[in-house]
Amino acid sequence: xxxxxxxxxxxxxxxxxxxxxxxxxxxxxxxxxxxxxxxxxxxxxxxxxxxxxxxxxxxxxxxxxxxxxxxxxxxxxxxxxxxxxxxxxxxxxxxxxxxxxxxxxxxxxxxxxxxxxxxxxxxxxxxxxxxxxxxxxxx
Ligand code: GDP
Numbered sequence: 001x002x003x004x005x006x007x008x009x010x011x012x013x014x015x016x017x018x019x020x021x022x023x024x025x026x027x028x029x030x031x032x033x034x035x036x037x038x039x040x041x042x043x044x045x046x047x048x049x050x051x052x053x054x055x056x057x058x059x060x061x062x063x064x065x066x067x068x069x070x071x072x073x074x075x076x077x078x079x080x081x082x083x084x085x086x087x088x089x090x091x092x093x094x095x096x097x098x099x100x101x102x103x104x105x106x107x108x109x110x111x112x113x114x115x116x117x118x119x120x121x122x123x124x125x126x127x128x129x130x131x132x133x134x135x136x137x138x139x
Pocket of ligand 1: 054059114118120
């Protein structure tokens with residue numbers, strides 16, 4: 001089922017560098033409506049569960065340490081074709097490969113510390129949204 005919604009996190013590196021405003025400006029300018037938003041911090045268990053698909057990868061431990069080291073902004077965004085359009089807006093996982101003008105090109109510093117998350121499917125957007133939000137926090 002297409003929902004026209006995606007889930008994002010502004011990652012700890014983005015908050016440490018004071019980039020919340022700059023990233024939200026790009027998101028708003030690209031036509032996404034903010035449906036839900038919160039400042040929160042993932043526990044070790046949260047991050048291990050959120051990134052469980054990567055648990056056998058060599059970067060997993062570093063990824064969990066990074067994602068738990070400070071607060072994040074979790075948000076749900078709405079737009080027609082939200083999943084694909086948001087993935088295009090954030091750019092490639094590795095900022096070196098991210099296209100000019102994308103959020104990761106502008107704000108990310110490395111493959112792990114890449115400033116933002118964006119869901120890769122409607123099914124995962126729904127799972128990731130439910131991980132961070134209750135129904136009454138979505139508008
Ligand atoms: P995304 O969908 O573009 O965020 O990428 P993935 O879902 O494949 O990976 C999740 C997150 O794990 C990425 O955003 C990076 O923070 C990190 N990551 C993924 N692949 C690598 C890798 O090969 N090396 C490192 N160091 N981190 C990675």
